Amino acid sequence: MEAKTLKGFRDYLPAVMVPRQQMIRAIEATFERQGFVPLQTPALEYKETLTGKYGEEGDKLLYSFRDHGERDVALRYDLTVPLARVVAQHRNELQLPFRRYQVAPVWRADKPQRGRFREFFQCDADIAGANTAQADAEILVTGLAVLQALGVQGAVIDLNHRDVLFGALQAFGVTDLSAQIACIRGIDKLDKMAAADIAQEVATSAALPIEVATQIVAWFNSPQDIASVQAFAPPAAVALTRMDEVMTLVRCSGIPGEVRFRPAIARGLDYYTGIIYETRLTDEKVKGFGAVMSGGRYDGLIGSFGREQVPAVGISLGLDRLLAALQELGLLAPVIGPPVYATVFTETAGLTFAQVQQLRQAGVNAEIDCLGGKLGKQLERAEKRGARLALILGATEAEQGLVLLKDLASREQFSLPFAELTQAVLSRLGPAAK
RNA sequence: GUGGUCGUAGCUCAGCUGGUAGAGCGCGGGAUUGUGGUUCCCGAUGUCACGGGUUCGAACCCCGUCUACCACCCCA
Structure with missing residues (x-):
């Protein structure tokens, strides 16, 4: 068939x-x-x-x-x-x-x-x-x-x-x-x-x-x-x-x-x-x-x-x-995925799930990487999705109770305490973008 | 419904007068095992739309089917 x-x-x-x-x-x-x-x-x-x-x-x-x-x-x-x-x-x-x-x-x-x-x-x-x-x-x-x-x-x-x-x-x-x-x-x-x-x-x-x-x-x-x-x-x-x-x-x-x-x-x-x-x-x-x-x-x-x-x-x-x-006529908005893409490391995946779900509760559309692998690969996928921000939360960050928020366009990244993540994401995405 | 054109790797296409296939892009892997847009190296690409036929042999010729497209008709 x-x-x-x-x-x-x-x-x-x-x-x-x-x-x-x-x-x-x-x-x-x-x-x-x-x-x-x-x-x-x-x-x-x-x-x-x-x-x-x-x-x-x-x-x-x-x-x-x-x-x-x-x-x-x-x-x-x-x-x-x-x-x-x-x-x-x-x-x-x-x-x-x-x-x-x-x-x-x-x-x-x-x-x-x-x-x-x-x-x-x-x-x-x-x-x-x-x-x-x-x-x-x-x-x-x-x-x-x-x-x-x-x-x-x-x-x-x-x-x-x-x-x-x-x-x-x-x-x-x-x-x-x-x-x-x-x-x-x-x-x-x-x-x-x-x-x-x-x-x-x-x-x-x-x-x-x-x-x-x-x-x-x-x-x-x-x-x-x-x-x-x-x-x-x-x-x-x-x-x-x-x-x-x-x-x-x-x-x-x-x-x-x-x-x-x-x-x-x-x-x-x-x-x-x-x-x-x-x-x-x-x-x-x-x-x-x-x-x-x-x-x-x-x-x-x-x-x-x-x-x-x-x-x-x-x-x-x-x-x-x-x-x-x-x-x-070029009047169509480009197709983009959710604005936030969370990379994942198996040892800290649970923490990532927790942080991302909080973001979602706050109304932010977010995707969690489901294939894993090297960080470079994951960031590549994030970019292909059209995401604006990537989340990086591995063992290094977890130990300090921090999460890395990376701006995919400018390549800048910021280290934040968990508690400040949602606020930081919202303000970086601006009022219109969810 | 009538008439016509096309159909080759995921995409865009090349393939001279018939001798079982190529490029670019993309894709996968790598360039000291946690940082992506450039560069470099390596790799896989494919029942050449499908089914018949002609031929020693067909992606290439013939017939049919399907698809996309074009004209008519009609319409969004």
């Missing part, structure tokens, strides 16, 4: 777990500060709970199988649909608006590529039970707040609205739904394909004259402001007003980061009904990373579970992709 992980799945070794966990903690703390409460849902759902929500392509990426009780089940594809199920199912136990956050793995039977896996973590915040500009803006502010907490600079949220997409296409005379979808699919590629090529593609896929296709692509490709779109596509008036309000509120919050109207944002998931958005990092070094955070409003999804319609809006942040970006 060979030891290996499944395609698209990964082990997270300590070297990546440490920054990862730091990130998760910062994200969760931010969600809570923004007024969201935690929710956990099962990895497995009834298959029919998930099918039909993500579009044809999405359904194909569902991991599904039949369990031992002959139930058709599937691993969750995102955190949004399970949330919708929870709100529908527990409607009477939840007070609306319900603001929940969730950081959890999701599964997609996708073809893996760099930064793209079959199991990956999403960090979601959603508000169910409010279809207002405040709710939309709260979600966007929360997304930006998370990026701020992670030290990310230069994030831009591209904002659009489903009704702008369809309204503008109608204004161009594209009324057939499948033609509209074909157009949107093309528009969505504006980031990585030349406009002319897209127009060609759209002309065929939407069965439009090439002139019209070219015009449409050019319109979506050029920067538009709300007023001009309003004049051009009257059916989008309500949507445009909403976006305007949302952007204003986000700006008023003073949160760093930019939100701008970009009509070319499409989003493939079927369940979106209102505003939609994608977030990119502007730093050149991470240009190719794609969207790190996106979402939208989905007012019909909760109601699709057969009860009352409950409007909702949410945002989803891709932990792994963002982690890769932070790494590229």
